[in-house]
Structure formats: structure tokens, C-alpha cells
Amino acid sequence: MSTMTFRRLVTVSTVAVTISTFAPSGSAGALGGAQCKAADAKTIFHADAVKREATLAELVAKLQARKDPFAMNAAQISTLQHASSAISALDTKVQATCYATRADFRTDAATLFTGYLVYWLRVPQSHAIEAADHLSEARSKLGTVATKLGKLVGTNQQAKIDLDAMTTALDTVDAQLGVAPTPGMSIAAVRDLAPAPDMTADDAALNTAHSDLVAIRQQLQQARADGQKVISDLQG
Amino acid sequence: MRNTRAHRLAAGAAIAVAAAVAAGCGGSSGSKATPLAPTTASSPAPGNTTSARQGATSTPGSAELAALQQQLNAAGSALDASGSAVSGSDVNAAKAQEGSAPS
Numbered sequence: 627m628s629t630m631t632f633r634r635l636v637t638v639s640t641v642a643v644t645i646s647t648f649a650p651s652g653s654a655g656a657l658g659g660a661q662c663k664a665a666d667a668k669t670i671f672h673a674d675a676v677k678r679e680a681t682l683a684e685l686v687a688k689l690q691a692r693k694d695p696f697a698m699n700a701a702q703i704s705t706l707q708h709a710s711s712a713i714s715a716l717d718t719k720v721q722a723t724c725y726a727t728r729a730d731f732r733t734d735a736a737t738l739f740t741g742y743l744v745y746w747l748r749v750p751q752s753h754a755i756e757a758a759d760h761l762s763e764a765r766s767k768l769g770t771v772a773t774k775l776g777k778l779v780g781t782n783q784q785a786k787i788d789l790d791a792m793t794t795a796l797d798t799v800d801a802q803l804g805v806a807p808t809p810g811m812s813i814a815a816v817r818d819l820a821p822a823p824d825m826t827a828d829d830a831a832l833n834t835a836h837s838d839l840v841a842i843r844q845q846l847q848q849a850r851a852d853g854q855k856v857i858s859d860l861q862g
Numbered sequence: 863m864r865n866t867r868a869h870r871l872a873a874g875a876a877i878a879v880a881a882a883v884a885a886g887c888g889g890s891s892g893s894k895a896t897p898l899a900p901t902t903a904s905s906p907a908p909g910n911t912t913s914a915r916q917g918a919t920s921t922p923g924s925a926e927l928a929a930l931q932q933q934l935n936a937a938g939s940a941l942d943a944s945g946s947a948v949s950g951s952d953v954n955a956a957k958a959q960e961g962s963a964p965s
């Protein structure tokens with residue numbers, strides 16, 4: 627072996643050691659001389675990850691702006707922030723890894739879609755918590771109005787009838803939404819949901835909560851309309 | 863003498879009635895209110911509870927109703943704000959966005 631050849635070998639081995647030192651296993655642009663797979667899919671994956679991180683940030687901001695009457699927001703915010711950090715770390719790993727096969731890439735990438743379920747679970751779950759927050763605020767305001775109207779109706783029979791209707795609607799709301807700080811059953815069930823291989827139970831809980839929230843909102847709208855009638859009754 | 867006294871009494875009663883009518887109430891607060899121009903003498907229109915005119919002529923009850931109307935409006939705003947959150951809690955609409963790993 628000539629001196630020149632020996633120097634080249636040393637240089638090549640130094641470069642190889644340098645690459646293996648700075649890159650994780652199976653990373654860099656080539657693996658054992660072979661081309662890394664799924665480079666195009668990595669770009670798509672990165673966009674999917676960034677999109678989810680943005681969605682999670684939006685959900686966090688919405689919950690942070692709320693009053694949290696049921697004391698559910700803080701835990702949900704923490705869950706969302708952890709999911710965002712994990713997704714960011716997963717994206718970093720995927721981008722840095724040189725996959726020998728596309729199947730290897732898909733194994734890692736699938737975690738984003740099955741392990742976090744940002745859209746399947748976290749979005750409707752967070753919105754349900756946020757909706758309960760808003761509805762609780764409306765319930766509280768309407769309850770205050772109903773109490774004060776109760777002191778004003780006197781002998782006005784029509785006002786009494788309309789106030790009774792308002793109170794009945796609010797009682798129905800309490801049964802479903804719960805009374806702060808205790809959330810209703812379906813709302814509390816949503817709070818505890820987590821990603822699962824079989825999402826059947828999660829779907830059922832989310833569907834029940836959504837149906838309840840729609841009904842609660844309708845009841846509150848009815849209560850508000852009844853309250854408006856009482857005021858009109860008293861105005862003569 | 864009697865005629866003069868009777869005349870004074872009648873004049874006093876007329877002034878009191880006029881003041882009550884001008885105040886637009888005919889109730890207890892009317893006699894204490896500052897007499898208003900004839901155009902403001904009618905009863906306040908329902909729903910127009912925050913006008914300056916009504917503020918001058920309202921009974922305690924109507925002022926309270928006006929405050930309750932505002933609270934009712936605030937409840938309506940909270941209900942409006944809940945709309946997008948309630949819609950967003952629909953799992954069937956949300957999970958369609960989940961997708962799957964690129965192949």
C-alpha cells in the first residue's frame with residue numbers, strides 16, 4: 627500500500643467516524659452506500675406535524691382564555707402541550723433518520739396519526755371542554771337574571787308562567803351540564819379520554835357529549851327567550 | 863273668603879296634576895321629577911330602556927328591568943360564543959381530518 631493510498635483510507639475513515647458521531651443510527655443521506663428512502667414522504671410528514679402543532683397551539687390559546695368553571699382546562703392544556711412537544715420530537719427524529727425502506731419510515735410516521743389523534747380526539751375533546759365553559763358562563767348569567775326576575779314578578783301571572791318555563795329550562799341544563807365546579811357526566815367522561823388502538827369507546831363518549839352540548843345550548847337559548855318574555859310581561 | 867280659598871286649592875291641585883302628567887308617570891316619582899317637555903311625557907317604549915329620557919322618568923322597577931335586559935344580552939353573547947365550540951366538539955366531523963402516514 628502506498629503512502630498516498632494509506633492517507634486516503636485514513637481520511638475516508640475519519641469522515642465516516644464523524645458522520646456516525648453526529649447522526650443517529652440509520653441517519654444521514656446514505657446508509658451503507660444505499661440511498662435513504664422516503665425523502666419525499668418526509669416533507670409531507672413534516673407538513674402534517676407542523677399542522678398539528680399549530681392546531682394544538684390554537685386549542686391551548688382558546689382554553690387559556692376561558693374561565694375554567696369546571697377545573698378541566700388546566701389538565702387539558704397540559705395534555706395538549708405534551709402532545710405538541712412529542713410531535714415536534716417525532717418530526718425531528720423522522721427528518722434526521724435515514725430509512726432503509728419506506729416501510730421503516732411508515733412505522734415511525736404512523737405514530738403521528740395513531741399515537742396522538744390530534745383531530746380524531748384532541749380537537750373535539752378540547753372543543754367540548756371549551757363549549758362547556760362557555761355554556762356554564764351563559765347558565766350563570768341566566769341564573770342571576772332568573773333570580774332577580776323572581777323578585778319582580780309579583781302577581782303578574784303571565785310573568786310567573788314565563789319565569790317558570792325559564793327555570794325549568796335552567797334545571798334541565800343543570801342536569802346535563804352539571805353545576806360548577808362539578809361537570810355533568812358526559813362532559814366529565816370526555817375529559818378523561820386518551821388515544822386508544824380501538825377508538826370505539828372514545829367515539830361513543832364524544833358523541834354523547836356533543837349531543838348533550840347541542841341540547842344544553844338549545845335549552846339555554848330557550849331559557850333566554852323565556853327570560854325575555856318575563857321582562858316584556860313586566861314592562862306591560 | 864271661602865271663594866278665594868277654594869280657588870287657591872283648586873289652582874294648587876291643577877299644578878300638581880300638571881306636574882305629574884309632565885313627568886309621564888302619574889306615580890309616586892312623578893311629583894319629584896323635574897318637569898319635562900310635552901314630547902317626553904308619554905310612557906317609555908318597551909325595549910327602549912337605556913335612553914336618557916327613560917332614565918329620567920323610570921321607576922325603580924323599570925331601571926332594574928333595564929339592567930336585567932343587559933344581563934340577558936350578556937348571556938346571549940356567551941351563547942353565541944359557544945356556537946363554534948359546540949360545533950367543533952363533533953367527533954365525526956373532526957376525525958376525517960386525521961388522515962394517515964404518507965406512503
